[in-house]
């Protein structure tokens with residue numbers, strides 16, 4: 610393994626899921642739902658396979674899906690993108706993140722990330738030979754937020770990109786317009802490109818709405834926005850994602866993407882095009898159901914003795930382990946299957962400043978109610 614990738618080992622999601630499989634513990638670690646997506650979407654995939662759509666689709670993506678993505682950005686956010694040239698279909702958001710970073714950051718360039726950050730950001734920045742500059746999100750009144758002065762201080766003459774994930778995995782913050790405005794200001798002032806990971810764009814709660822950074826003044830022209838079908842349609846195994854960006858950015862990302870995978874799975878692209886067009890009412894039901902699951906898990910974890918940060922979006926809650934007498938989340942996560950028969954993800958692995966994340970475990974609530982109930986019953990044994 611090349612030197613710059615040596616520190617990455619196995620992802621925490623694979624480690625924790627195999628721990629759950631090995632021990633038979635309830636897996637509230639890796640974020641994937643245990644119920645399926647909309648029937649109409651599933652049917653479309655089967656139909657597309659049967660209809661023989663099983664050969665390479667066009668490199669930028671099936672035209673129908675590119676049109677559906679452009680319409681979604683227009684109808685939901687008022688953002689206009691040309692489906693021919695400003696939309697690129699990828700193999701999940703993961704490939705979009707990889708291709709965007711590899712296309713836009715080179716050796717020695719600096720990339721600002723908000724920590725804790727999704728694990729693939731750090732790996733892809735390293736693969737690009739670039740350097741990450743973390744800005745820490747800290748819990749404040751129950752919500753994790755950043756200090757705009759710290760953001761400004763993280764910018765240097767070598768900064769090229771700012772990576773923004775909202776709704777945020779793993780802390781569940783949905784950035785406010787004011788927070789996004791402080792990011793936009795930094796991007797405009799220093800002529801930076803923003804890469805936005807919006808995979809949880811529909812999964813927000815309590816009336817909080819996701820605002821795309823590209824919709825702020827002067828940002829459409831400098832933002833590469835990423836989303837995917839996995840979370841929106843409960844189909845994380847399908848791996849259909851996309852970017853929307855100005856044509857020059859799309860060309861840059863596509864130059865890299867074509868040599869990573871060339872194209873992504875044809876029948877699933879068809880099915881996702883259908884879902885983006887026809888299944889948004891189903892997604893509204895998912896959002897309502899997830900909000901109730903969030904509340905169920907928060908109440909259960911509080912009863913078990915954790916201090917819990919109620920997220921504004923995503924699949925995840927942050928539970929502070931200190932009230933139960935623990936201090937190191939990684940150590941506790943590794944012992945949790947044996948202690949309580951439950952698997953969680955230690956938040957500290959997503960930080961450069963691991964000490965800031967050490968007291969937190971991330972628990973996923975995208976699970977059937979009886980699974981959540983059983984998990985919190987088991988966790989009550991930690992007291």
Ligand code: PMP
Pocket residue numbers: 640700701702703704727774777778806808836837838839845848849850
């Ligand atoms: N970004 C974030 C913040 C995620 O949580 C995930 C996956 N859960 C991804 C990207 C990857 O998305 P995909 O499965 O579409 O590759």
Ligand code: GLN
Pocket residue numbers: 620622623638639640641778
């Ligand atoms: N995004 C999912 C999570 O945060 C996991 C995806 C993965 O396994 N890479 O749990």
